């Protein structure tokens with residue numbers, strides 16, 4: 001499919017309104033969207049004004065008032081149809097993700113698969129919004145807990161997963177009885193318009209108010225600020241930088257609203273002397289080079305035992321040299337371009353800083369030029385030897401630079417090497433962020449230590465697989481500067497509902513709790 005065919009099959013025009021509340025609208029500034037593939041313009045999206053934003057949220061609230069009366073399994077049926085429509089559009093939508101964001105074809109398709117998976121998950125969930133029953137201390141009384149919808153859920157998503165993050169939030173929010181207003185990244189609004197069209201079609205076919213899945217493409221500061229201050233929005237789910245998340249948490253918290261924050265990571269893999277390097281290598285490669293290291297789960301640090309460092313480095317440098325870099329639409333490409341010039345510059349700055357701090361570049365970190373690499377956003381992925389306390393290592397650089405950090409001593413006995421896990425763990429946890437983590441070891445004691453309360457302090461901790469590429473079935477999110485929110489699977493749905501405790505008296509008297517006699 002060429003660009004025009006992709007746009008056509010998703011119903012996109014050359015200029016698309018970026019506001020939707022059942023009707024398409026927008027009279028704000030025009031955003032031209034370039035593709036990172038070669039820097040050329042794909043199409044444009046017009047942003048909404050603040051007045052349009054206000055109308056959209058009002059309409060989303062009206063849609064909520066209707067939608068909450070629809071039985072949850074019936075809500076699940078709508079989400080089932082949404083999942084099916086995404087199945088039909090998977091190829092085109094995945095290709096648009098690649099065009100707009102730059103991730104390779106397989107990963108663009110994979111992102112749409114995540115949307116389909118979460119829809120399936122949400123359909124099952126729509127019959128399982130379980131509350132508890134509790135034994136009352138009073139005779140002929142019963143207690144139970146119910147989960148009720150919250151209202152309008154605001155979704156703020158980032159450029160790197162331009163559509164999957166919307167679906168994690170909106171599929172759950174919808175089966176829970178909420179409507180959503182989505183503010184996508186200004187870098188990737190075309191995929192958002194395409195997805196909203198798909199959702200609107202499904203709503204229309206079922207006589208459901210399409211304002212259920214509303215959209216506001218607007219410039220970050222003004223529309224974003226309005227959204228987080230907006231008391232009509234009881235829950236804001238935001239994905240992006242820690243700086244952005246702190247602002248969201250502060251403002252939403254000050255009005256006692258709720259937020260789900262999924263922010264930066266500084267994800268590490270510990271490689272012990274008991275690691276099977278044949279598994280470790282591809283896991284590090286996928287984590288540190290996949291999506292050009294623009295996932296919040298991308299592997300940023302390798303904490304490797306001194307006795308295996310040299311071999312791991314040698315094999316990694318060789319593998320980095322073999323990575324096929326180029327047009328992300330081409331079959332066989334493993335690493336596409338970075339999003340923009342700023343991302344390229346961030347990589348160059350990180351490289352300089354790690355060297356200035358006393359680190360050493362082992363390979364990569366070069367800008368690629370020439371006809372094969374149009375648009376100036378292609379780089380070679382970089383490996384640097386570093387120490388964990390370096391300022392640059394403590395920060396998340398959203399670009400392919402991987403830090404190798406050594407722990408333990410080269411001549412440690414096997415028993416001593418296991419004891420040295422304590423040092424690895426200390427290094428591992430000594431960063432502000434806490435999203436994803438992994439260990440490679442075949443030794444049960446090392447693996448269990450890593451997963452224990454004394455081990456990884458991250459929201460995600462894996463054994464013998466990498467830090468990125470989580471399945472939707474688990475709760476997704478992390479601790480510390482990562483924000484503490486959980487999205488996607490497990491019981492993350494509870495954040496999209498309000499809990500109500502009920503006590504019912506079916507006796508003919510009025511006994512008080514705690515045995516109190518009154519009057």
Ligand code: UN1
Nearest residue numbers: 161295296297468469470
């Ligand atoms: C993100 O980068 O914001 O675990 C989400 C993963 C993907 C989701 C990443 N399933 O890498």
